[in-house]
Amino acid sequence: MLRSDTTGFTFGCLLPEPEVPLFGDFVKAPAQQGLTEIIGVIHNIVIEDDLFVRQLIAAPDLPDAYIQDQRRNRQIPIEVSVLSVGYSSGNTMIQGLPPQPPVTLDYIKRCSINDMIAFTDRQDYLALILNSKETPVDELIVAALQRASGARPIEDRALFLIQAGKELARLLSDDLSKLDSILRRIQVNT
């Protein structure tokens, strides 16, 4: 955890990792001394440059083997930004901004399949995503729904996507072209 505020947080990690974070993934971070767990969706991944990379790029005629070695073995720092969409408190999942952001240096985990299913059982988080300013909102929604739908058994997916679609339609009732483009991509991507 590097930085955080009410609407989201940013954490860093090193590449490669066993689990590479992906755009649209659901993650969770502890807050309020472990009383709550904040749930968020990854909306931005930044690979930081550093001095060493700059030098490498500047150097002429680097042997290919060298570059491969760098890629495989060098620890590249990446910065992952998360949009907070809810939190869990005890056994209940709440969709909405958490009362407190996570504290720095806390450890961020990816949501388990069960967490994801439980959290996306209701669709109120879609409003939070739609309202966020900084992200490519449409893409993020499509990716998040793809993840949430993928977490479910195949027979449940259609119903889930219908419910999500209905919520989107309610939220975007006055922006039909946006709604239409999201719905179309949901169908293609999931």
Next chain:
Amino acid sequence: MTIESELESIFPSNKDDPSNLGLRLGIIVGGSLSKGLTVKLDAGELPGSMIEQLAVGRYVVVQGLTERRFFCIVTDVSLEHTNPSIESNPPETTDIYTAEIYRSTLVYGRANVAPMLVLERDSEEPRPVKTIPAHFSVVSQANEEDVARVFGKADDDHFYIGNPIEMDQVPINVNLDRFIERSSGVFGKSGTGKSFITRTLLSGIVKSGKASCLIFDMHNDYGWAIKNEHGREYKGLQQLFDANRVNVITLDPETSQTRGNRHDGALHIPYDAIEPEDIAMLAGVLTLSEVQVNALYFLRRRLGRKWLRKLLSDDEHDQTELDEFIQQGDLIKGTLGAIQRKFEIFRHMGFLQTNVREDLVETLFQKLNSGISIVLEFGIYGDNLPAYMFVANYLTRRIHHRYVATKNKAFGHQGDEPNPLMIVIEEAHKFLDPEISQHTIFGTIARELRKYNVTLLVVDQRPSGIDDEVMSQIGTRVTCLLDNESDIRAVFSGVSGASALREVLARLDTQQQALIMGHAVPMPVVIRTRDYGPELYAEITGGESHDIQSDGEKVAQAKADLFG
């Protein structure tokens, strides 16, 4: 505490047995008492399908906030959306996903419902609405219990005449007391089932003994067996009731005989009993001018009781007598000629006779007053409108006169009052047209309500031809399909809030469906009229029926009664 349970403690939801509620349809989103309520339909199990199941004319129940239940009738349905650009950019037909989502959110069905009755919290008896349900009250399909509660049970006073559309198990009953209390009407285009529903109603009234009926049966629809266009045979009233309840009198014994119709007597009218008033009403159909009508009164005055006979006579002596009026300048030759020409038609009325043994009017009055209904069969005269109108007018004037006298004599002594009488006429607009209804006996009867225990049952396919004033006195209106705008307007005249039902009326099936509204039903109702057939016969005749007395015997007995 969850949010829901918190809300529940603040606003306890209705603890009514949920099984009591029919399928939920939607919620109230607007409207008014006068214009009806707007219902936003739920998307439903199969999104958007609700609208296809909600037929105009159906009943719905709105559960109000204050435990009032409002009974409403669906008057219109429409397709709505929340965003107009959906009309220009609808989802692709192949895009089932988007379409389903739209159908459950951005587009919706809307129903207009007219509130009719309200069932207050602890009351069993529904009352006419004076309030409307609050915003977002839940609307559900009326279930069979609801409808049954509104229309009550069939008993001695309530006669089963049909079922609401798609509720075959729920009987709709008309309150017979109220049906005969004021004049009633059966309307509808040709072939929509007027005669059948009239016959059903008549059988119920005769069975109840609440009134005698005097039926001017133009098309031989009510007396003896009737064949429909598919050759199926239906029983007439005479076959359902014994001679103590129904007698058939014919104007045309020959045809009745050859058709095998049994009758209990023939009607003859003596020329000398006819008064100008009996004919004045025919001015329209005979195209008599005012001058010519006035001449009739003159002739009656000068020629005495034999005036009509003399007018139609070929006898030279009579002709001279008439010519004298012309010479004296009392009559213009042209007028007399025109009258004589137009009166030719009376020569073809075989029931007009010089010598009639008995005063049938008095016999008929006695029968009607003692509870026997009379079907007057016209035979070949059915197609002769002047004959039909003449006879109906002739008899009604005299019988009404007898009723007035009897009623006045009774002077409040219940026991001496004449037995209620309902006079049934077809082609009623010819009798009740605004031009003449002021002066005719039928207009009088309709207007004086039941002052003298006489009311009308008018059967008509052109209600727009009936005087508005008369129409507004018609208490119960049974209306089959009508498609002419002015006819539709006419049947709703004077019915408050009924304009919402116009759509309902215009959408009736072409046969055997009717909208009933007014005095005899607690709220307007669209029914599929009860099959006129064995089941009804059995109910009317009380099971194995009157076969004990064969039809032949019955006729013999009636004849004996009638002609001594």
